[in-house]
Amino acid sequence: MAFSLRYKRELNNAILTLVSMLLLISCGKFDNIKNQLLPPIFTNLQEFELYAKGKDSPFRITTTQREVVFDLCYLPADAVMLNIYKLYEEELSALRSDSTQTTVMINKKIAGIKEKIATEKKIYDNSIYFTLTIGYEDTSKDLLYHAMTQGYENYQQWFNKLSFGLKEYIYLYHDKIGRIPLGLYQMDNTYGMTKERSFLLVFPREFQKQLILDKWGDIWFGIEEFGLKTGKIRLKINDILKTKYKLQYPEVM
Numbered sequence: 001m002a003f004s005l006r007y008k009r010e011l012n013n014a015i016l017t018l019v020s021m022l023l024l025i026s027c028g029k030f031d032n033i034k035n036q037l038l039p040p041i042f043t044n045l046q047e048f049e050l051y052a053k054g055k056d057s058p059f060r061i062t063t064t065q066r067e068v069v070f071d072l073c074y075l076p077a078d079a080v081m082l083n084i085y086k087l088y089e090e091e092l093s094a095l096r097s098d099s100t101q102t103t104v105m106i107n108k109k110i111a112g113i114k115e116k117i118a119t120e121k122k123i124y125d126n127s128i129y130f131t132l133t134i135g136y137e138d139t140s141k142d143l144l145y146h147a148m149t150q151g152y153e154n155y156q157q158w159f160n161k162l163s164f165g166l167k168e169y170i171y172l173y174h175d176k177i178g179r180i181p182l183g184l185y186q187m188d189n190t191y192g193m194t195k196e197r198s199f200l201l202v203f204p205r206e207f208q209k210q211l212i213l214d215k216w217g218d219i220w221f222g223i224e225e226f227g228l229k230t231g232k233i234r235l236k237i238n239d240i241l242k243t244k245y246k247l248q249y250p251e252v253m
Contacts, residue, residue, distance in 0.1 A: 039244035065230035135196025
């Protein structure tokens with residue numbers, strides 16, 4: 001009988017706890033938990049840009065080897081298309097402020113703009129994009145001009161390697177597919193305004209007839225030793241590739 005009464009009390013306490021949790025959720029007290037379980041939703045481009053490219057972006061991973069900092073940021077297609085979205089935003093704003101346009105004409109042009117966006121999104125979705133920023137922990141050292149201390153010829157060779165010769169050193173590795181070579185890359189021209197250097201990296205989304213991001217398994221980002229004496233760099237990137245979000249920007253989506 002004592003066991004039965006204790007069981008009833010515990011059951012009642014459990015029910016009360018559950019009811020309290022439901023009330024808290026309905027009152028918005030568990031927003032933080034909800035936000036952790038559901039992908040973030042963005043309704044304007046500025047917020048999404050900060051999320052995708054900011055210092056604390058969930059798409060970012062950083063490592064330091066022998067005083068050299070490697071900062072890698074995965075760019076979903078929406079992040080690569082931000083400038084395109086902004087241009088369409090300006091076009092839409094001008095269209096809506098044009099008093100010579102009827103509602104029918106405006107809606108027709110908006111439909112055309114959205115069709116253009118969908119077409120371009122399909123093109124960008126065919127590749128996987130990253131930015132890679134490389135610099136020294138000692139921010140007084142310039143990644144490019146530091147080589148000048150060893151003579152102009154050495155500087156020229158180093159500049160050419162950074163600008164045109166990194167394809168053979170950078171790759172993805174999928175444990176079910178193998179090594180995936182870098183497709184294209186471009187080094188940003190900073191005109192001496194920063195001492196680090198950033199690179200836009202483009203990999204194919206499909207390799208050997210297999211979709212890289214859809215294939216189950218571990219994915220690594222790799223950099224072979226190319227002159228900085230850091231040795232081989234390997235970063236497991238499953239988490240940054242699988243990060244979910246929703247961009248529901250009404251002006252362009």
